[in-house]
Amino acid sequence: MTGRIRALAAFYVVMMKNSAVVCFHYRARAIILLLVTAMEAVVYLALWTTVAATSPGGTVGTWTASGLAAYFIVLTLVRQMTTTSSPQGIEERVHSGQFSVALLRPMHPVHGDIAEFAGWKVVLAGLWLPVAVVLTLLFRPTFDFGWLEVVVFLVAVTTAFLIRTLYLWLLGMTAFWLTRASAAFDLFMSVELLLSGRLMPLSLLPDWASTVSSALPFRWVFGFPIEVLVAGLRPAELVHGLVMQAVWAVLCGAGVLVLWRSAIRRYTAVGQ
Amino acid sequence: MNRGPMNDQLTMVRRLWRVQVMNELQYRGNVALQLVHSVIALGVALAAVQFVFARVNQVNGWTRTELLALVGVFTLVGGLMAMFIRPNLFMLVADINRGTLDYVLVKPRDTQLLISVRAIDLWKGVDVLLGLGIIGWATTTMTDGPGLLDLLAFVLSTALGVVILYCCMYCLFATAFWFIRMDEAAALVDAVMQTGRWPMSLYPGWLRTCLTLLIPVAPGIGLPAEALTSRLTPLVLVGQFAFAVAYFVLCRWFLRVAIRHYSGASA
Numbered sequence: 457m458t459g460r461i462r463a464l465a466a467f468y469v470v471m472m473k474n475s476a477v478v479c480f481h482y483r484a485r486a487i488i489l490l491l492v493t494a495m496e497a498v499v500y501l502a503l504w505t506t507v508a509a510t511s512p513g514g515t516v517g518t519w520t521a522s523g524l525a526a527y528f529i530v531l532t533l534v535r536q537m538t539t540t541s542s543p544q545g546i547e548e549r550v551h552s553g554q555f556s557v558a559l560l561r562p563m564h565p566v567h568g569d570i571a572e573f574a575g576w577k578v579v580l581a582g583l584w585l586p587v588a589v590v591l592t593l594l595f596r597p598t599f600d601f602g603w604l605e606v607v608v609f610l611v612a613v614t615t616a617f618l619i620r621t622l623y624l625w626l627l628g629m630t631a632f633w634l635t636r637a638s639a640a641f642d643l644f645m646s647v648e649l650l651l652s653g654r655l656m657p658l659s660l661l662p663d664w665a666s667t668v669s670s671a672l673p674f675r676w677v678f679g680f681p682i683e684v685l686v687a688g689l690r691p692a693e694l695v696h697g698l699v700m701q702a703v704w705a706v707l708c709g710a711g712v713l714v715l716w717r718s719a720i721r722r723y724t725a726v727g728q
Numbered sequence: 729m730n731r732g733p734m735n736d737q738l739t740m741v742r743r744l745w746r747v748q749v750m751n752e753l754q755y756r757g758n759v760a761l762q763l764v765h766s767v768i769a770l771g772v773a774l775a776a777v778q779f780v781f782a783r784v785n786q787v788n789g790w791t792r793t794e795l796l797a798l799v800g801v802f803t804l805v806g807g808l809m810a811m812f813i814r815p816n817l818f819m820l821v822a823d824i825n826r827g828t829l830d831y832v833l834v835k836p837r838d839t840q841l842l843i844s845v846r847a848i849d850l851w852k853g854v855d856v857l858l859g860l861g862i863i864g865w866a867t868t869t870m871t872d873g874p875g876l877l878d879l880l881a882f883v884l885s886t887a888l889g890v891v892i893l894y895c896c897m898y899c900l901f902a903t904a905f906w907f908i909r910m911d912e913a914a915a916l917v918d919a920v921m922q923t924g925r926w927p928m929s930l931y932p933g934w935l936r937t938c939l940t941l942l943i944p945v946a947p948g949i950g951l952p953a954e955a956l957t958s959r960l961t962p963l964v965l966v967g968q969f970a971f972a973v974a975y976f977v978l979c980r981w982f983l984r985v986a987i988r989h990y991s992g993a994s995a
Contacts, residue, residue, distance in 0.1 A: 488912040495919035498935075499926065506930045507784055516783050594932065639764040646772045655776055662782040 464563060468571045475575025483583070486576070490583050493535040498591070500655055501528035505595060517660050526597035526686040527657055529588055534681050535654075536580045537613045540621040541569045543641045546628025553725030566625055566712055573621065600688040608694050612681040615701040620677050622708035629712075632719035647672070653679030657687075673704040740837060741845045752850035762851040766803075766858055773799045773925060790927050790957070793870045798953040800862030802924050805889060805949050807855025813894050815847035817914075821904045830992050840983050844894075867956060874956055881965055882955040888972040889948040895972075895979035896944050902986035917943060924949035947971055 479486050501524070508514060508521040516524070549555050558565035591597075601609070627644055630637045649655065651665060652674035658666060669675050680697040683689055689697070752758075777799060781792045790798070820843050823829040832842050867873050874882065900917065904910050920943045928936055928950040940946040947968050954960040 485912050488916050492912075492915050492919040495916075495922060499923050502931045502935070503780070503787070503926055506788055507780070510788060511784060594934075636761070639761060639768070642765055642768045646768050649772060650775055650779070656779060660783055661779060665779065 464567065467563065467567065468574075471568065471571035472575035472578070475572045476578045479576045479579040483579070486579060487583055489539075490536060490580060490587065493539060494532045494587055496654065497528045497531040497535060500531075501525060501591070501595060504528070504656060517657075519657060519660065520598070522596055522598040523686060524657070525591075525595035526599050527682055529591045529595070529597050530682045530685050531654065531678070532587060532591065533581070533584055534613060534616065534678055536584050537577055538617050538620045538677055539576075539580075540573045540617060541624060541628065543624050543628035543631075543644070544638070546625060547631035547637060547641075550628075550631040550723070555723060556725045559720070559723075564713070564716065566621070566716075569625070570618070570621055574617070577617070597686075599686060601685045604691075604694075605684050605689075608698065609681060609684045611698060612684055612701060615698070615705055616677040616681050619673055619701060619704050619708055622705065622712050623673060626708060626711050626715060629715050629719050632722045648674045651675070652677060653682060657683070673708065676701045676704055737838065737841060741841070744845050745848060748846075748848040749850055752848065758851050759854065762854045766807075766854045769855075770799070770803060770858055770862070773802070776925070788927055788929050791870075793866050794957045795927075797863055797866035797870070797956050798927065798949075799925065800859050800864075800866055801886070801953040801956065802859070802949055803855050803862060804859025805886065805893070805924075805952065806921070807852050807857075807859055808890050809893060809897070810852035810855060811849050813844075813890075813897055815849045816844055817897055817901045819843075819847050821901060821910050824904045824990065827992055829990055833987070833990070839987060840898075840980060844898075863956065870957075872958070874958055878955055878958050878960075881960055881962075882952055885955045885960060885965060885968060886952040888968050889952050891972045892944045892968075892975050893948040895975040896948075898979050899982050902983050905986040905989040921945055921949075927953075944971075944975075 504516065504519075504524045505521045505528075508516045508519060508524055514520060519527070549558075555565065558568060561568070627641060630640065634640070651661070651669035651672060658669060658675055658679040661669065669679075676697065680701065684694065684697070774796070777792065777795050780787060781795075785791075787795065820829070823832065823843075832846075833839060835842060897917070900913060901910055903913070920939070923931065923935075923939055924945040928939065928946045931939065936946060939950075951960060951964065951968050955965070
């Protein structure tokens with residue numbers, strides 16, 4: 457058992473190093489991908505800071521314009537850190553038979569994806585810094601964090617990446633049963649976009665949407681890590697958020713393991 | 729009978745589109761799939777507007793119905809681009825990469841016209857219809873809806889907007905003659921286009937400048953929406969016309985320069 461864990465750890469180290477080197481080598485591509493994901497946050501940053509600035513009292517709900525600016529600037533980082541295998545990518549691997557190679561490895565293929573994308577994060581975090589500086593100069597955010605929040609944020613954003621990878625894997629694995637699942641992917645990603653805190657802080661959602669979002673994992677992937685740095689959460693709220701993340705990580709992980717066993721029995725590839 | 733070069737070009741466009749439409753009609757099932765995708769995308773856009781208006785009564789002077797009209801314009805223009813422009817752009821990049829652009833260049837017809845009308849994604853017409861539906865619904869529920877002149881300005885502004893976006897996209901994708909890979913650039917343009925979902929007046933000046941000159945979302949989507957909500961002045965419409973003409977001239981020149989860098993299949 458210890459040997460297996462050691463081998464897995466060695467695999468992660470090598471894969472992450474390799475992936476970081478590849479990301480750095482193709483840095484122009486990485487910068488464009490960074491800008492693509494940052495654009496979404498910039499749109500809603502502009503929207504909500506204007507709404508707050510023009511509202512009576514200069515606030516929307518409990519959020520000031522500078523608080524909202526901080527929220528969406530941190531979102532640009534969280535978006536980078538939670539970018540992972542898309543369900544469409546997994547579907548493509550199923551349909552093209554590329555999983556055959558992954559099956560030869562003595563480990564679950566999800567490890568390869570986690571390690572590969574984790575390696576990218578190191579480079580992306582570095583590339584994100586200039587974007588954050590520019591946005592900070594333009595929108596004058598107010599942050600509210602100390603060392604405790606920084607540590608909790610690092611744990612939260614790492615767990616968020618893990619949860620998102622696992623639930624997108626669960627979604628992508630439907631390709632073992634369905635020939636065309638793109639509509640289901642679209643619907644899922646749309647619900648994620650609406651109820652995760654990417655369009656607005658979760659406290660600004662209408663009550664019914666907030667109730668629905670509390671039953672889904674999305675708020676623990678986006679909303680919670682961001683609020684750790686900008687919303688001045690109490691220690692009890694930080695602990696609650698981390699526990700909820702752990703619960704969703706375990707649930708999604710178990711889901712991937714169980715579904716994979718059935719999925720792999722349906723997998724056929726010819727000539728790969 | 730000599731029908732003239734213009735008639736010849738129109739006949740060619742009509743025949744190419746007819747073939748494309750017949751080809752697309754073989755896959756009628758795709759309309760259902762496209763409908764699902766389009767309804768989901770529209771649902772997200774409408775839900776976002778609803779969520780915002782759960783907290784405020786207006787966004788920088790735009791009411792809920794005016795923003796719904798903007799969503800309609802965004803869906804309509806996006807649909808027109810996806811239907812007529814994008815399939816041709818991806819075909820152009822594929823031809824450059826494979827060297828099969830030779831087959832276009834040897835034809836005795838205007839190259840720019842040929843590479844602009846070879847493909848149609850017919851089922852993206854669902855977005856066009858949905859966009860028109862939302863526009864119709866929003867304008868009829870507006871307390872102070874658009875008059876006849878506003879509607880005429882909207883039609884003209886939309887046509888000019890599509891021309892401007894066409895020129896921008898062709899200038900961008902023509903860089904494939906040098907850079908080959910355009911996937912990331914296309915993704916970036918798609919991301920920037922999302923700014924068109926909201927009024928341009930929300931964005932800071934530097935971003936508005938970029939959205940006018942660099943990737944013209946403002947003249948492409950913002951101005952038609954302003955026409956529909958009676959915000960567009962005649963002077964701005966004239967400016968949009970001049971911008972479209974200038975961009976078209978630039979686009980034709982740039983495409984000629986770019987094609988000179990094409991090395992062909994046998995190079």
